[in-house]
Amino acid sequence: MSPTPAKPGGTRIPSRRTVLRGAFTAAVVTGTAGALLPLLDRDPAAAARPEPAPGPGSGSRATTEEFAEMYRGREIRGTATVVVPAGAPAGDRAAVAAEPVTEIRIDGRPLHVMRRADGTYLSDVRHYESYPTLLETARAAVDELGTARLAPPAAHHM
Amino acid sequence: MYTRKNQRDLTRTEKRRLIDAILKLKRSGRYDDFVVMHREYYVMDTERRPRPAHMTSSFFPWHRQYLLEFEKALQRFDAGVSVPYWDWTQDNRTTSSLWAEDFLGGNGRPGDRRVTTGPFAYAEGNWSVGRGVTDEHYLTRNFGRPGSAPVSLPTRNDLARALKDPVYDTAPWNSVSTEGFRNRVEGWGIRGVRAVGLHNRVHQWVGGPMAGAASPEDPVFWLHHSFIDLLWDRWRKAHPKSAYLPGRKPASPGPDRDYVFGLDEAMPPWGVTPRKLLDHGKIYRYA
Numbered sequence: 001m002s003p004t005p006a007k008p009g010g011t012r013i014p015s016r017r018t019v020l021r022g023a024f025t026a027a028v029v030t031g032t033a034g035a036l037l038p039l040l041d042r043d044p045a046a047a048a049r050p051e052p053a054p055g056p057g058s059g060s061r062a063t064t065e066e067f068a069e070m071y072r073g074r075e076i077r078g079t080a081t082v083v084v085p086a087g088a089p090a091g092d093r094a095a096v097a098a099e100p101v102t103e104i105r106i107d108g109r110p111l112h113v114m115r116r117a118d119g120t121y122l123s124d125v126r127h128y129e130s131y132p133t134l135l136e137t138a139r140a141a142v143d144e145l146g147t148a149r150l151a152p153p154a155a156h157h158m
Numbered sequence: 159m160y161t162r163k164n165q166r167d168l169t170r171t172e173k174r175r176l177i178d179a180i181l182k183l184k185r186s187g188r189y190d191d192f193v194v195m196h197r198e199y200y201v202m203d204t205e206r207r208p209r210p211a212h213m214t215s216s217f218f219p220w221h222r223q224y225l226l227e228f229e230k231a232l233q234r235f236d237a238g239v240s241v242p243y244w245d246w247t248q249d250n251r252t253t254s255s256l257w258a259e260d261f262l263g264g265n266g267r268p269g270d271r272r273v274t275t276g277p278f279a280y281a282e283g284n285w286s287v288g289r290g291v292t293d294e295h296y297l298t299r300n301f302g303r304p305g306s307a308p309v310s311l312p313t314r315n316d317l318a319r320a321l322k323d324p325v326y327d328t329a330p331w332n333s334v335s336t337e338g339f340r341n342r343v344e345g346w347g348i349r350g351v352r353a354v355g356l357h358n359r360v361h362q363w364v365g366g367p368m369a370g371a372a373s374p375e376d377p378v379f380w381l382h383h384s385f386i387d388l389l390w391d392r393w394r395k396a397h398p399k400s401a402y403l404p405g406r407k408p409a410s411p412g413p414d415r416d417y418v419f420g421l422d423e424a425m426p427p428w429g430v431t432p433r434k435l436l437d438h439g440k441i442y443r444y445a
């Protein structure tokens with residue numbers, strides 16, 4: 001899937017897709033590990049759940065959304081990736097697909113993104129409203145930020 | 159027993175004492191613990207773990223206890239203060255006395271949206287924000303979110319519609335429950351059903367930290383939630399035969415039931431059940 005084409009209000013940045021995808025994959029793995037730690041501490045059931053292992057040959061990875069654009073002077077980039085473990089039964093496949101790994105960056109800094117039960121996304125910056133796509137979520141966060149920048153990654157989890 | 163007043167009825171002295179207690183709590187470091195706590199218990203309804211605070215039936219009792227804890231913390235500095243409520247259907251103007259210099263200060267200025275008036279203006283030296291969302295340390299607000307997606311405060315009619323619903327909450331007990339008082343007030347937008355409403359809409363309207371994951375960083379958070387708490391009272395009074403839901407397992411089953419708190423299930427971090435919080439008449443009352 002190619003980056004989301006430019007829409008009113010956003011200027012598409014020429015895609016460096018191959019390079020980007022590698023960079024995002026690394027970031028996604030690190031980001032997820034960090035975010036899951038407190039969760040696993042608290043919930044042994046979650047720790048017991050098999051991890052979707054994204055190593056070569058262990059499953060397939062599908063990018064469901066990817067974009068890179070300038071929006072109101074800010075560079076926003078994002079990807080949603082679904083990891084389907086190889087040989088997963090059809091039921092599990094659906095369960096995994098329901099929770100894609102997501103990544104949004106605004107001017108290079110990660111925006112913490114969450115998902116609602118209806119599949120829409122919200123972020124740390126807009127926390128009481130959700131959007132069907134990551135692109136809308138990123139643009140809404142830029143609108144809410146105004147001139148402020150996101151906190152650097154280290155400060156992200158208090 | 160103490161009283162929570164409508165913020166518009168506070169005397170000048172009552173406002174000053176409340177602000178002083180909040181600033182002392184901030185200086186002690188405890189205020190920021192409340193910010194962190196809210197963030198920690200704001201669990202999404204896609205997460206497979208208990209969610210006591212948002213997108214959940216215990217939205218009302220969890221925030222009731224949260225406010226009580228906050229109030230207790232303030233009262234250690236001044237036993238005579240309580241958290242007033244902001245009725246945003248009534249005080250819905252940016253010129254309301256709520257936002258005056260002697261109370262919460264006003265809207266953010268154009269450009270960087272920095273609040274420059276009142277006790278929480280950064281330049282006063284008593285208030286800094288930025289617990290992990292942005293790297294700015296001054297409080298910001300952006301009333302009504304002017305621009306491509308403006309927001310208005312909920313109206314009396316919006317509120318009346320929610321209070322009319324005789325059922326407390328409905329399965330799946332989350333952010334997409336289309337019926338029930340709880341999610342009508344919590345206000346999650348549901349595609350094809352309704353837009354963002356009441357509680358959530360007020361967070362959006364204020365903007366800045368209030369719209370984000372560290373919303374208690376703006377002290378108006380407490381006045382907003384004091385009113386939300388009062389709405390639970392009003393609803394209970396309007397529907398005396400309606401119970402808190404879900405009740406006992408397995409009488410109220412559902413796919414999400416394991417992660418929500420029924421009437422007798424203890425909520426973290428305090429271990430208090432919703433049942434214990436139904437009636438607050440011995441602790442405080444609303445005027």
